[in-house]
Amino acid sequence: MTLRPELALSAVLLSGCNATLPLPSPAHAEAAQKRSPGTSVESLTAARSTYVAKCSGCHTLWLPERLSAAEWPQAVERMQTQHGVELTSLEREQVLLYLQSVRSDAER
């Protein structure tokens, strides 16, 4: 059996569908509003920028699906306490809200 090049390429491209850090959508903002009223697409977009700026300098960014919604707060706290990541409490809250809201299995 031989692997057809077009099938292999399709498999790679399909596997990449979820490979980029999601941009917040109105549906994400709506989901986030259940936990934090007043959340908007703009505030989630700003939180995404904070996440990229603060975290990509030390390691490859983790996609939101890598951890469960419950695990993200512990991970962020560990980065702050053990690796000196500087986040204000508001930035931390917003980044967590973004990561938990854009997960593919987040409540809509």
Next chain:
Amino acid sequence: MNRPTSFKPLPTFQYFATGLGLLTAAVMMYPATAEASDRHFNRTYESAVLNPGAMELEPWTTWRAGRDAYFSRFDQRLEFEVGVVENLQTALYWNFKAVTADSSVPDATGMGTTRVRSSAFEFSGISSEWKYKLSDAVADAVGSALYGEVSIGPAEVELEAKVIVDKQIGSLLFAANPVFEFEWGMGELETEKEIKTGVAAGAGYFVKPNMVVGVELEQYNKLEHGELEHSRVSAGPSFAVASDRYWLTLSVLPQILAFKGASPDSHLDLSDGEYVQTRILMGFDL
């Protein structure tokens, strides 16, 4: 008089087997609790830069071995890297090299030549590196960065520029760097100019979040007096592992094929290049 023995190359597959054996041993011994790395390849750069104020110390050791005659060279670089502002980092290197090689010299009769082995250890200069990140390998469609390095030593001055592109797709990681170098060598009689171009590329797989096993390739071209004199490609396995405070990458790159400058009766360029290059690169958070 002892006649020096020339370097006996191992078949290419044995280099791969040795490299993979080392990698497997490292994987088996490494604790699974470790995390985070900012380099996943050994030869190929990625777009990531340090956060402003973050600092790292990186010792490099590169061993190049095997030419037409005996040749063994260690390049040792010590790099101090610091994040300057968002998306910009710089680094300062101290470069040293130790070479042991055979060369032909006139024999006692003056009618022929004989081989002589000599060793030298020298400070080869300092380098300043600047890297600016344009986009992120995960947050954007493609990660990218611009890289420039200037090296000044007692015997040469070198400018190097790279374009860095990379992308992580799930557990797969890809990176490529077109490279351009301009070198001025301070010869005894004249200044020698060389242009080097090439591409470094890598593909890796995250075995664990802190561990990448991959393959890297280097295509290298050297132009002298405007003519392409040497062109060759090397490829081999690479491995990267990281903990919270340090990371390590390793690659073993045997020369695969010479397009230009192949030695007589060989498909490899062993006058300017080597049978194999091995590099260990470590990074320590400061």
